[in-house]
Amino acid sequence: MSSATGATERRIVGWRPATVREVIRETPSATTLILDVPAWRGHRAGQHADIRLTAEDGYRAQRSYSIASAPEDGYPSITVERLDDGEVSPYLVDDAQVGDELEIRGPVGGWFVWDTQDGGPLMLVAGGSGVVPLRSMLRHRALAGSDAQARLLLSARTSDNVIYRDELGGVDVTFTYTRAAPDGWTGYARRVDRDMLAEVAFPPAESPRVYICGPTAFVEGVAADFVALGHHTDRIRTERFGATGG
């Protein structure tokens, strides 16, 4: 895969077939699907893909998912969180099986991406399933052997909702639980706020690259807090996951 950003931007556009190669149940409400896409030309950490499902009666639904795998993995994977009233997410989380056929469009996105050549320190803040594109970045950092410093602040409702928990061992990660903390927990147990960021994040003097992903209100609040702490808006990138669709 070319490392020149210009070359990776010119990609096949339009819908292509994708087959589920592996199903990994991450939590009671989230599943990772590893996809087989013929002639997949790679992606950058943080990009996403559009996924389309077609029912037997021709009905189609499409949703956008961040790519969870790293570029070094050579395949795209998506991690889907089930929205109870959703139409697509319950299927992908609970029903999808190896061999199932979907369509994929992408990878897309040149804004919310990080390559090791961008350097660090890397400050990642995730609200719930907003951790998915950040996991791609952390995995890319590890597989590429980057020495950039990285920290992850992960806000989850409960510890059952933490995706990729087992992978985060080698990463400087801080959890905050907003609904119920585990027994004996002495860490943060509240929504992310400016004081927490002041304690956890790299200070402005170190000029970290900040990536924030999660629900819209979460992202806007955290981004504003970073600016208020003195970080430059040019160093902050955001991606909002809506509550639309599911």
Add this chain to the structure above:
Amino acid sequence: MSPITRGFRRRQEEPPEGNRLPPGQYLTRDFPVLSAGPTPDIPLDEWELSVTGAVDAPRRWSWDELQALPKEQPTVDIHCVTSWSKLDTGWEGVSVDTLLDGLDVFGAYVVVRSYGGYTTNLPLEDMTDGKAWIAYGYDGAPLEPEHGGPARLLVPHLYFWKSAKWVTELEIVETDEPGFWETLGYHDYGDPWREQRYWGD
């Protein structure tokens, strides 16, 4: 040809008896909110509805004046171009016939304008003879802002994008003027029974 995704189907309620769903529609149990922009926040003491344009004299109603007009409680089926339908929805409002009563009009079309800038268009005859209301109540309560409150247009026989939320003006015009979605390729008329979703349908 897209591959079929095994086991995937649209989420829907059981279809009703009889033939109440237009082609390509499915029944929904909730009331989806679709918006092209932020929900306007209009204080009732500043709210106003007007009928303007090719008429003998423009008319204007304040909120209180609208409330004082004869009200109706239509129960109607509504159909969104995005494929969901809701049957037997209950509304409260003023018939457009009441608003136009006694007015001389010199145009056959209407441009509907909303707070926030949204517009849509339809023939005047599709708003008269009991076919349209200015609705300010839904399901027994005041219409919520996300669904178009304080008041929206209600024209249930056409796709619901014609039922402009946050309505503020009905401008009578002589030639049809495509509105917000109509200028982006949506059908100029929008009859769900002839599945007129897009221009050219």
Add this chain to the structure above:
Amino acid sequence: MDETDRTLDGNAVAGMLAEVFAVGATTATVRCAGCGHEDPLGVTTVYANAPGVVVRCRGCAGVLMRFAEGRDRVMVDMRGAAWLELHAAG
């Protein structure tokens, strides 16, 4: 769910933009024809509920671009954008 949860940002339309422009567009800069505000597309406010997708200026909330997908075509209206600056190097 409050009002802001109904909006996304320009990343959400990246797939559609890629079909239109064949070059990554979320890093593109857009200038509002209404108020002159400039932003990368990736941070614009997007209303992605159908019937169509509406991309709005963070400065004045005016419409920058609109998309409608249907019947195997995409309609794109960009009259609200004074210009779109696409970066060849992404």
